Amino acid sequence: MTTSSPGTAAPVRPDQTRTSAPVLQVDGLVRVYGDLRAVDGVSLRVDPGETFGLLGPNGAGKTTTILMIAGLLRPDAGSVHVAGTDMAADPIRAKGHLGLVPQELAIYPELSARDNLRFFGRLQGLRGTRLKTRVEEVLELVGLEDRSRKPSKTFSGGMKRRLNIGIGLLHEPTLLILDEPTVGVDPQSRHAILESVATLTEAGMAVLYTTHYMEEAERLCDRIAVMDEGRVQAQGTRDELVELVGDADVVVLAGGGALEVAEAAVEVLPAVQRVTRDAEGLRLTVRGAPTAIAGIVTAATDAGMSLHDVQITRPDLESVFLHLTGRALRD
Ligand SMILES: Nc1ncnc2c1ncn2[C@@H]1O[C@H](COP(=O)(O)OP(=O)(O)OP(=O)(O)O)[C@@H](O)[C@H]1O
Ligand SMILES: [Mg+2]
Known part of the structure; x- marks a missing residue:
């Protein structure tokens, strides 16, 4: 006998304690562009070791939310606390806890994967043996050891994206933020990316993952915020959300x-x-x-x-x- 859930298999995850302080606490975030309230009062919480999904269609306000969380865009209202540190009051300390993998690729095409990692690792303040060790660990984690000496401009879209993710991981952040990491990526790399996210969370890292792919949110995320028109329409576990429909x-x-x-x-x-x-x-x-x-x-x-x-x-x-x-x- 087999038990299967075709297409929409819900992930089975061990119970996680929710007693520890949140890795990320976002309260009432707002960002206005002219007449448009791109982000209109977003509140959410990510717990240690949790994978939290921000699911919404194009223009929902996901990237704008992420940029404010990462301290790269000033909110018009609201607050962000990363591992208890207020982003507005102490941005350097708050940013030290998080790694951001932006929606747009940020790598140097002429540099090899290894040299990109070395360069960004130094920017993140890593030096010496620690830098060397982290570069090798990250290359393995994102599955780029074989191609690590080739210029990254020769990489497929998916490999570039894996390198982009690796850069966000170098300083071992408490919270990794991934903004639509699988868009425009071949199926093999997509699989590798999803696998590496799962590996990271098993190792205890919290992940904030934006996507407009329902399947990814279902497969990866412990809790999901459904976002549209700048607002979180509902949040909870996949099952809690689905219960809203009453089916x-x-x-x-x-x-x-x-x-x-x-x-x-x-x-x-x-x-x-x-x-x-x-x-x-x-x-x-x-x-x-x-x-x-x-x-x-x-x-x-x-x-x-x-x-x-x-x-x-x-x-x-x-x-x-x-x-x-x-x-x-x-x-
Ligand atoms: N700098 C800006 N100036 C004006 N409008 C902006 C700016 N940045 C974003 N917007 C608008 O804010 C809204 C939310 O954009 P955002 O990029 O946050 O959406 P998103 O959910 O990330 O979408 P996508 O899935 O396409 O990446 C959109 O209507 C967008 O056009
Ligand atoms: Mg976006």
Whole structure:
């Protein structure tokens, strides 16, 4: 038997304690351009070791928010605290805790990957053995050891982006901010980037990740803020967000045997809303299927059903965005 969630597999993550002080605390950020409130009162919090997603379409205000968080753009209102330090009061200290990987590439095309890392590492204040060690560690982490001596202008888009990410990591920040790191990137590099983000958070780094790809937010992020027109429309775990839509999960129990008896047995389970029988087996609508699935499978098999496959299909962030804004996330 296999358990699968086609297309929209929700990441399974160990419980994380939320008792420690936030790595990032953003309160009421505003940035106005003429008549446009590009960022219109954004508040959010990122906890240690957490991957936080800022999900929104083009022009939502993600980059403007990120630039204010990173201390590169002055807010018209609101505050940013990084690891407890107020960005406005002590920007040097606050910036020391964070690494920013900008949406636009910031690397020197004539320099090799290694020399780019050395150069930016020195700018970040690294010297001597520490610089040398970090350059090698970062090259390995972003998977560029093989090409480290070639000028970066010979790199693919994805490799350049991986180098760009490496630069943000050199000084081992507490919080890494990535602004749409997979846009215009080949599938192989996209995979490598997502993998390296997962590795970093496993090692305890917090990540703030902006994207307009729902799949990335779903796959990577512990919590997500859905952003549109300068505002956070909703934030929470993927499951909390999806609950806003109120949709139930669809569970397909594929198989044969005593289907009628199994149907009656699962129908009475509290999480199960509706059961239908078809050629494939049983199709259920279920509230909170990931929690309820074990009980459902047991009830069906105890009733004499022989299972070939179990599939859980869950409502996704696309439906959440539509629900919140009345518009599609994709352009
Ligand atoms: N310097 C600026 N001057 C005027 N308007 C700006 C400026 N920077 C951003 N904007 C506007 O603010 C809004 C938010 O832009 P921002 O770049 O933050 O969006 P985004 O969510 O990062 O979009 P994308 O997904 O396209 O990167 C847009 O309407 C943009 O045109
Ligand atoms: Mg942007």
